[in-house]
């Protein structure tokens with residue numbers, strides 16, 4: 309069994325773990341499993357939530373991420389969908405996995421997504437000082453069950469099996485020799501794998517439950533373990549208080565990412581995208597590899613739709629584009645934001661940090677976002693609703709340009725339909741930015757609207773485009 313120390317981030321040592329804690333043994337077993345499979349550093353993503361167990365990715369030199377408490381499976385699902393070729397494995401505490409994250413666990417098992425979840429079950433919330441967890445044994449004492457735990461412990465493996473995980477196993481930190489093999493089987497299973505590993509917590513659990521030393525806790529794991537093959541011939545009574553170890557379930561079933569890929573193929577998604585990306589739309593090249601756009605205002609102004617249209621226009625032009633949206637709980641009137649990242653390259657980070665273009669269609673949006681525009685970028689203001697006031701001088705001294713147009717007034721009073729304001733704004737943005745093809749944007753607008761709305765919106769878009777071009781010419785001239 310190999311152990312490649314170069315996979316440890318020794319600069320992070322010493323670890324935070326207390327003497328006798330089982331988490332270090334499990335970390336070592338995970339590294340051994342990767343070594344035995346010949347996995348390179350870049351083949352593996354390690355994901356955790358929050359807790360003593362969740363510190364493990366900090367000590368292993370894979371691509372690692374520590375996420376929020378209980379949400380690691382959700383993050384890992386996104387990572388697996390985006391990079392299906394990677395081995396994504398998780399290191400979760402029993403609280404992380406079965407309390408706050410219990411729902412994510414159930415649904416990941418149901419989907420049979422290709423994740424390997426190691427549950428470091430120490431029967432307690434270790435990091436926060438030893439509160440009761442879903443796996444705390446009946447009658448055990450914790451800081452929140454001082455007179456003994458009234459609840460029965462949750463069987464995490466049982467839940468995973470019932471919910472549809474395809475590989476489920478159990479072991480303990482005492483069984484250090486057995487662990488790498490089980491973890492390797494989990495990695496090799498194409499689907500959801502869960503390996504529960506009982507891990508002594510002398511500080512939070514042992515001290516309160518009459519274990520004299522950490523070694524007592526390991527002795528108990530040794531003495532109570534029963535291999536699953538032997539357990540099959542034992543009665544329920546004989547199994548009381550015993551730990552059934554080994555592979556509890558190993559049953560293949562179609563994996564989620566594979567099903568998703570098959571669906572994309574069936575609906576012809578790749579062809580559809582390449583049809584859209586016809587690339588026959590002349591436009592100036594973008595100034596930078598990555599271009600960010602933020603469309604901000606309030607609910608009901610059509611900014612989410614505008615963001616989708618913007619992204620699709622970029623794809624038509626042969627670029628990659630990612631659209632994200634954020635809006636308040638109100639259907640109308642609450643803050644609304646639509647963001648688009650455009651790049652000729654693959655987009656790894658989908659969020660806008662310093663936009664090249666900001667559209668502000670409410671005063672609140674302008675006040676919140678105008679300071680964050682990139683140097684050399686442009687702000688388009690709906691002057692019907694926004695007064696830039698003294699901020700305009702600051703914006704130009706920051707190196708951004710501010711353009712104003714009465715978008716809402718024109719949509720409402722000239723076109724006679726306030727709902728066209730978002731399309732007028734897209735016309736203005738296209739006119740102001742040479743790298744946006746007028747034809748690509750207009751085709752995207754029309755493809756997203758019903759035929760009866762085409763004429764009005766085409767008029768609004770073209771008016772906006774011409775006004776944008778005129779403002780740009782005046783700006784350059786000035």
Ligand SMILES: Cc1ncc(C[n+]2csc(CCOP(=O)(O)OP(=O)(O)O)c2C)c(N)n1
Nearest residue numbers: 358359360361377401402403404433434435
């Ligand atoms: C959303 C949220 N809720 C609560 C906490 C506080 N918190 C931090 S770790 C933890 C529990 C840790 O227990 P477990 O997941 O079993 O891991 P262990 O520390 O025992 O390894 C809690 C409740 C938090 N950080 N975030």
Ligand code: SF4
Nearest residue numbers: 325326329360434509
């Ligand atoms: S509190 Fe418990 S789980 Fe946390 S490091 Fe210490 S022994 Fe390990």
